[in-house]
Amino acid sequence: MTHTIFIDGEAGTTGLQIRERLAGRSDLQVVSIDPARRKDADARAELLNGVDAVVLCLPDDASREAVGLITSSTVKVVDASTAYRTAPDWAYGFAEMSATQRETIGKATRVSNPGxxxxxxxxxxxxxxxxxxxxxxxxxxxxxxxxxxxxxxxxxxxxxxxxxxxxxxxxxxxxxxxxxxxxxxxxxxxxxxxxxxxxxxxxxxxxxxxxxxxxxxxxxxxxxxxxxxxxxxxxxxxxxxxxxxxxxxxxxxxxxxxxxxxxxxxxxxxxxxxxxxxxxxxxxxxxxxxxxxxxxxxxxxLGKGASGAAVQNLNLMLGLPEEAGL
CATH class of the missing domain: 3.30.360.10 (Dihydrodipicolinate Reductase; domain 2)
Incomplete structure (x- = not known):
């Protein structure tokens, strides 16, 4: 099975690193928004809700806006901003933090990537x-x-x-x-x-x-x-x-x-x-x-402190080998 991934903010430092780490993987397909529709809110919302997982590489306010556009209950989200790192309804994406954190991340639909x-x-x-x-x-x-x-x-x-x-x-x-x-x-x-x-x-x-x-x-x-x-x-x-x-x-x-x-x-x-x-x-x-x-x-x-951790969390959330792409 191939999972579809949308990196919102793929042109930024972290987004580029994540895309590089996902390149060449047969179990994931990275999709991008049509450049001509990049500022079209409807097109962005359609993509955010139409993939298996979203990685947000955006400033805090923009991440909150993106999360607000996601109405699907099945889309999994990894957010690389500071916006949700202490939110009680988001899993904190440091898998090695405790004996149970890896399982918590694997069951979550919302994961905040650590700083x-x-x-x-x-x-x-x-x-x-x-x-x-x-x-x-x-x-x-x-x-x-x-x-x-x-x-x-x-x-x-x-x-x-x-x-x-x-x-x-x-x-x-x-x-x-x-x-x-x-x-x-x-x-x-x-x-x-x-x-x-x-x-x-x-x-x-x-x-x-x-x-x-x-x-x-x-x-x-x-x-x-x-x-x-x-x-x-x-x-x-x-x-x-x-x-x-x-x-x-x-x-x-x-x-x-x-x-x-x-x-x-x-x-x-x-x-x-x-x-x-x-x-x-x-x-x-x-x-x-x-x-x-x-x-x-x-x-x-930019590795364990950002893009590497995001890919590790994505793997856990999608039930893929944790080390894939890492």
Missing amino acids: CYPTGFIALVRPLVAAGLIPADFPLTVNAISGYSGGGKGLIGEFESQPAATGTDDAFRAYGLTLAHKHLPEMQIHSGLAHPPVFAPSVGRFAQGMLVEVPLQLWAMPGAPSPRDLYDALARAYAGERFVELASLTETAELQSVRAGAAGYVPAFDPQSLNGSNRMRLFVFGNAAGTQARLVAILDN
Whole structure:
């Protein structure tokens, strides 16, 4: 059986990546609106209701408008915007988030694709909150850097403009300085936290890739868990997972012993190291005294942080092999 898919917003960064991931699949047929009727509301509504599944790659308001046009009870929707990520009647599309989330997504007709930063943060924090190692009301901070593609066409154009005088020559740029980033609600709710973390996002002069870090003062936490306690909890949470993996203690120790600039140095700890994949790697670093830890997630902001997750969710919703196209 071939399922029909409409990507509403296929010309955007995420839409293009999803279309590329679906190309060549015999079990899916991507359909597009007639360019001459692109602004015809009736034509768009007809297409939204006439396919098996819709992937929305639109701004929040446009996604809400598109969902409002869908009257069919059988059309399955994956929304890549922020619009429904905390909506109780939408499934949150992070399949590895819990033991039951994959089944929840598979049964849903409405799935909200996670944000890229929240994917890394939730992957690191939720299992530790669930295990009682991080109290739900514990104050957390998350520091992160993403490639500029996460900012869409505007930021891509700014960083890639030649000559640089017409764009930017920034090597690094911090933002979210109002402490009100739109990803905070999903970070808090889906991690099981009582309060939002302090979120310090930034963008670097590289197109794709992401590093998300949560530093912890273990001595200040009830029970004073050790870095090994955190590692073991994450290992249990992601045992057997295909797309989320925990770096071994051996690899972590090797990374801790490497000095930048040393002979033979291999930059394995690179936010770009998983580009083009739907994978995410987690790391637990601790100090010698066991009183501090740094939890780190590396992922492709356009892969597991966007298009890869959308395809994974689409596969689950349509009853197809979860890894198809990934």
